[in-house]
Amino acid sequence: MSDYNSGYNFGGGASDMGNKKQEVMDKVRGELALANAQELINKINEKCYDKCVPKPGARLESGEQACLSKCMDRYMEAWNVVSRAYVGRIQRESAGQYGGAM
Amino acid sequence: MSAQNPQMQFNEAEQRELAQFLEAENAKARIQQTVHAMTDSCWDKCIFKINNKMDRSDESCLSNCVERFLDSSLFVVKRLEDLRSSGI
Numbered sequence: 359m360s361d362y363n364s365g366y367n368f369g370g371g372a373s374d375m376g377n378k379k380q381e382v383m384d385k386v387r388g389e390l391a392l393a394n395a396q397e398l399i400n401k402i403n404e405k406c407y408d409k410c411v412p413k414p415g416a417r418l419e420s421g422e423q424a425c426l427s428k429c430m431d432r433y434m435e436a437w438n439v440v441s442r443a444y445v446g447r448i449q450r451e452s453a454g455q456y457g458g459a460m
Numbered sequence: 461m462s463a464q465n466p467q468m469q470f471n472e473a474e475q476r477e478l479a480q481f482l483e484a485e486n487a488k489a490r491i492q493q494t495v496h497a498m499t500d501s502c503w504d505k506c507i508f509k510i511n512n513k514m515d516r517s518d519e520s521c522l523s524n525c526v527e528r529f530l531d532s533s534l535f536v537v538k539r540l541e542d543l544r545s546s547g548i
Contacts, residue, residue, distance in 0.1 A: 383478070386481070398496070432507065432510055432514055433499075435514045436499055436503055436522055437495065439519055439522045440495050440525075440526055441495045441499075443523045444494065
C-alpha cells in the first residue's frame with residue numbers, strides 16, 4: 359500500500375496533474391488569505407478594545423458595542439489607505455530606478 | 461521520496477510554474493505583513509477619535525505616515541552607508 363501525502367489526494371494519471379497543481383496553488387492562496395485575515399482580526403481586537411473600552415465594566419455597553427462596530431470599519435479603511443500608499447510608493451520607487459539616470 | 465512515488469511528482473514545467481507562483485505569493489505576503497505593521501503604528505499616530513466616516517485629515521495623516529516611514533528607512537540605510545564608507 360503506497361503512502362500518500364496527507365491532505366493531497368493524488369489519483370495518478372497525466373490529466374490529474376493539472377488539477378493537482380491547481381489544488382496546490384489554491385491551497386496556498388487560501389492559507390495565505392487566512393493568515394492575513396487572522397492578523398487583521400487580531401489588530402482590530404487590540405486597537406478597538408483600547409479605543410472603545412477604556413474602563414471595562416461588568417458587561418459590554420451598547421455605546422461600547424457601537425464604538426467597536428465603527429472602529430472595525432475605520433481600521434479596515436485605514437488598512438486600505440496604508441496599503442494604497444505603500445504599494446503606490448513601491449511602484450514609484452521601482453519606476454524611478456529605470457526612468458532615472460542609470 | 462517523490463522518485464519512489466511518481467504520482468506525487470510534478471513535471472519540470474509545473475515545478476517551475478509552482479516555484480514562480482510561490483515566489484510571487486511570498487512577495488505579496490511580505491507586503492501585507494509590512495502593511496499590517498505600518499497600519500498598527502500609523503493608527504496610533506493618526507487616529508484619536510472614532511468617527512462615523514474617515515475624514516480627509518485622517519487619511520492624509522495615514523498617507524504621510526507611510527511615506528515618512530519609508531523616507532526614514534531610506535535615510536537610515538543611506539547614513540549607515542556613509543558611515544561605512546568614511547571608515548567608521
